[in-house]
Amino acid sequence: MVRVSGYQLFATTVLFQLGTTVIFGFASPAGRDAWIAMLLSAFIGMFMILGYIALMNMMPGLSLVEWFPKQFGPWLGIPIAWFYPLLFIYDAGRGISDLKELVPLTLLPGTPTWVILGSMMLVIMYFLSSGVEVIFRFAGLLFPIIFFLFVAEILLLLGSRNVHFDNLQPLLGEGWGRVWKTVWPFGILQTFGETIEFAMLWSFLRKPGQLAGINIIAVLVTGVTIAVFDMLAIMVLGEGVFQRNIYPLLVLLRQLSISDFLDNLDALGVMYFMTTIFLKISLHLMTAVLAIQKLTSAKSLRLPILIVTVTTLWIGSNMARNVTDHIFVGTRILPYNLWIPLFIVIPAILLMVAWIRKKAGTAL
Amino acid sequence: MGPTLSGNFEADLAFFRESFDRSSDIVFKELLVCDGYRGIIIFIDGLVDVSLVDMHIITPLLHGRSQLELKLNEQVKHHNVQAILQKSIVSACQSKLESEMHTIVSAITNGDTILILESSSEALIFDMKGREARAVEEAASEPTIRGPREGFTEKLRTNTSLLRTRLKTNKLKMEPLTIGDVSNTDIVIVYLDGVAKTELIDEVRTRLGRIKIDAILESGYIEELIEDNTYSPFPQVLSTERPDRVAAALLEGKVSLLIDNTPFALVLPITFLGLMQSPEDYYQRYMISTATRWLRYWLAFIALTFPSLYIAVTTFHQEMVPTNLLLSIASSREAVPFPAIIEALLMEITFEGLREAGIRMPRPVGQAVSIVGALVIGQAAVQAGIVSAILVIIVSFTGIASFIFPSYSLGIAARLLRFPLMFLAGTLGLYGILLGLLVICIHLLRLRSFGVPYLSPVAPLSLNNLKDTLFRVPWRNLIHRRRGIGE
Amino acid sequence: MSEYLWPWQSHVFILHPWAISIMFIVLSLLLSMISWFKKK
Numbered sequence: 015m016v017r018v019s020g021y022q023l024f025a026t027t028v029l030f031q032l033g034t035t036v037i038f039g040f041a042s043p044a045g046r047d048a049w050i051a052m053l054l055s056a057f058i059g060m061f062m063i064l065g066y067i068a069l070m071n072m073m074p075g076l077s078l079v080e081w082f083p084k085q086f087g088p089w090l091g092i093p094i095a096w097f098y099p100l101l102f103i104y105d106a107g108r109g110i111s112d113l114k115e116l117v118p119l120t121l122l123p124g125t126p127t128w129v130i131l132g133s134m135m136l137v138i139m140y141f142l143s144s145g146v147e148v149i150f151r152f153a154g155l156l157f158p159i160i161f162f163l164f165v166a167e168i169l170l171l172l173g174s175r176n177v178h179f180d181n182l183q184p185l186l187g188e189g190w191g192r193v194w195k196t197v198w199p200f201g202i203l204q205t206f207g208e209t210i211e212f213a214m215l216w217s218f219l220r221k222p223g224q225l226a227g228i229n230i231i232a233v234l235v236t237g238v239t240i241a242v243f244d245m246l247a248i249m250v251l252g253e254g255v256f257q258r259n260i261y262p263l264l265v266l267l268r269q270l271s272i273s274d275f276l277d278n279l280d281a282l283g284v285m286y287f288m289t290t291i292f293l294k295i296s297l298h299l300m301t302a303v304l305a306i307q308k309l310t311s312a313k314s315l316r317l318p319i320l321i322v323t324v325t326t327l328w329i330g331s332n333m334a335r336n337v338t339d340h341i342f343v344g345t346r347i348l349p350y351n352l353w354i355p356l357f358i359v360i361p362a363i364l365l366m367v368a369w370i371r372k373k374a375g376t377a378l
Numbered sequence: 379m380g381p382t383l384s385g386n387f388e389a390d391l392a393f394f395r396e397s398f399d400r401s402s403d404i405v406f407k408e409l410l411v412c413d414g415y416r417g418i419i420i421f422i423d424g425l426v427d428v429s430l431v432d433m434h435i436i437t438p439l440l441h442g443r444s445q446l447e448l449k450l451n452e453q454v455k456h457h458n459v460q461a462i463l464q465k466s467i468v469s470a471c472q473s474k475l476e477s478e479m480h481t482i483v484s485a486i487t488n489g490d491t492i493l494i495l496e497s498s499s500e501a502l503i504f505d506m507k508g509r510e511a512r513a514v515e516e517a518a519s520e521p522t523i524r525g526p527r528e529g530f531t532e533k534l535r536t537n538t539s540l541l542r543t544r545l546k547t548n549k550l551k552m553e554p555l556t557i558g559d560v561s562n563t564d565i566v567i568v569y570l571d572g573v574a575k576t577e578l579i580d581e582v583r584t585r586l587g588r589i590k591i592d593a594i595l596e597s598g599y600i601e602e603l604i605e606d607n608t609y610s611p612f613p614q615v616l617s618t619e620r621p622d623r624v625a626a627a628l629l630e631g632k633v634s635l636l637i638d639n640t641p642f643a644l645v646l647p648i649t650f651l652g653l654m655q656s657p658e659d660y661y662q663r664y665m666i667s668t669a670t671r672w673l674r675y676w677l678a679f680i681a682l683t684f685p686s687l688y689i690a691v692t693t694f695h696q697e698m699v700p701t702n703l704l705l706s707i708a709s710s711r712e713a714v715p716f717p718a719i720i721e722a723l724l725m726e727i728t729f730e731g732l733r734e735a736g737i738r739m740p741r742p743v744g745q746a747v748s749i750v751g752a753l754v755i756g757q758a759a760v761q762a763g764i765v766s767a768i769l770v771i772i773v774s775f776t777g778i779a780s781f782i783f784p785s786y787s788l789g790i791a792a793r794l795l796r797f798p799l800m801f802l803a804g805t806l807g808l809y810g811i812l813l814g815l816l817v818i819c820i821h822l823l824r825l826r827s828f829g830v831p832y833l834s835p836v837a838p839l840s841l842n843n844l845k846d847t848l849f850r851v852p853w854r855n856l857i858h859r860r861r862g863i864g865e
Numbered sequence: 866m867s868e869y870l871w872p873w874q875s876h877v878f879i880l881h882p883w884a885i886s887i888m889f890i891v892l893s894l895l896l897s898m899i900s901w902f903k904k905k
Contacts, residue, residue, distance in 0.1 A: 021839055092900045096893035104873055104885075121809050122694060133806065137813050137820070144824040151823045151837040282698075285812050292816065309896070311903045329873050339875035351882050352889075 018218045020228055022150040025157035027232040031205045033294040034112055037287045039247055039262040040240045041196040046182055046253040049244040051196045056237025059206025063229050065365060066210050072368045078213035079305045085367050099305040101356055102211060103326055106298035109291055110330025115337045120284045135327045141296050142303060142319045149300055153293060163286055170270050176250045199349045207357035214301040260337060382477040387416060387496040394420055397483055411439055416496045425489030427508025435493060475500045517619035519786055522658040529619040530641035534564050537636045540621040541568060561593035564638040573631045581828060582633050597642045606826050611794050613787035614827040616645040616653060623657045647828035656784040674782050681779035682792050685722050686803035686811050688772050692718045694807030713763035719804030721765050725773045728755055
């Protein structure tokens, strides 16, 4: 039986939530108040996650896809449950599409896309077939390394002469309007709504009582980290660049030069960013695979893994015609169409139903 | 129950003569024990200390005749001549009675001496082994500056004694067994009772019991037959020539296997970080050891990735290199007709070839080879424009770095994995290196050695054990024995 | 009509945002049949 330690869950959650924000920055439409938007999103997101945890506690030992059949019955519950692995696969596809844009831009301009993405998917397949425990161990291993690199980056940036605190001001000069526009719905849902995926994994935790605590600390860490990076990016690059550039944090890295010797470090930065995307995509797919396994009572994970990886590769490759479309969908449309119903509305209904049931004392 | 001694002297003797026909080293010494009683001593010359046989079997038998006659007359009806001999006449200290033919034949091939008397249904087996063996010398493959200079030899008994002197406790258990249908190699399972987990010991016994092979010629055979994953390039069992290393491992609850005819003992289970430790770490002062450890980890990473990084950066990511360096690399590569990856592969393969050849080189010729290597490959190749000077530096530094591994098998794994990484670097640049490192990382994370995750104590995280991995903490803080492996 | 077949693609998603929701519902019903069948 897979047994995961509190630290491992924490590390995995944080790295998952950091995900793609490490290059894209977070809440850039909010301009120089993006960091405020981040902190707000984290705060509200935390309550949302606590909601998911409440559901977890009401149906102990059950994973996400088992919640719906339990509360809504098999005829309604199972189709609803199936939405989730489909969404996770789509989200993984989005991650692949991000890679498709990023890698030729920064690392390998000449290489054909299918080689870049195909090789990544092979590694992901290997990763998935190693089992859930390996994924958690990997995150546990990676976490200190990534954070060490983050701290190094922050220190180096602060040490260079490019940091201008006044770029942050005037604080909230444009008012709360644009901050709120970024927080809802995108800000909360992007990082924290996606955490509902972890409801497939929470049953592996060795000490279930720690669940809430770990998630709160994780959200705190994620929130502060991203906010700090947003702040740094704004301080160094200025609001304009931050808002308009697709990969502001990458531009940020390019500004780094260590005693005029090592510069143009964005290639290295892309490497560690790539590791977080790798982990996020793998987690999307692992949760999808686990969900499929539960829903089809499959014995081995091999077939689901194969199907899922191939599907993801396919949809990820032909998803975006260009980067602008891709981002537009991701920030303006996707949250409304898929995320709100699946991350907020349906779980909320579920929560109410479960609570009412509990109160009424009936068990199903 | 196989055939046993019949008591018919002629028949039994004929059986043995036939079993060992066409063997020039088998000795059949016939005796007349006392009037009427014929006896035969059988042993294999070369495996037996003949002077002991002379002194303790033949002499008492021949000179103690009168005593024997006396005793025999008293117990004429007793056919237990052998017992008398064993207890009163013959002065050898290790002996036993045996009647099954197969066992007796095994005993002879094992180097024991047999004494059979007429009309007895049992043979006496004496252990008077004495064969030529190497003296105890320094472990050739694992020298240290500070530390004992005793290494295991090919004799099992010597090796067990080297462990006994270090752990003088009756809790040190040595379970014997034999593996190999033809070789019948003696193997000893060594562990500290109470420290090593019983499940581990049971698992070791089970896996050893499952082995079906005709001969065990070296511990490497056993290593491959009992390890968790044969397809991994990484060793899951530690092989070492140093008794101090084994003793330290035993104290941590690990199990060791001593195998006859090879000085390489096996220690299991082992983790990646355990393989990266040298026993010398504990003999030197702790600050030096900590620094050396860090150096080792860093050089290990270099040994694995340095050539790949060179290939990736010069082929795909030239903008990362500072301009001055870039210009000098470009100029040194100007004359080279190959792309970076071919150049690097050529050099690396040549280097590996030199290294392999160096192992088999007879001593006097060895000097010539190093000169040939340095001059021809290094200097001349650069001047001929086949490789660039920068690459020679990189390859040599990588070569030096690859000697940093305290465990030779782990070093081989790193050397081997260098090549796929170079291919990946040549095709997909830094992205390829990252993918390669990810694959290696995932592989290490799923690998287990007898149930212990290979990357403990880093993943899964165990802070208590971690302090001994990253740093070498002073002894005062290490007093709590490691909880990862044993109790 | 053929462009409705690939609703995850961004250009389709922008023009017809509900297409993917419909696809999800259809797929989920189809896949649920596997679950219902297995549960018997």
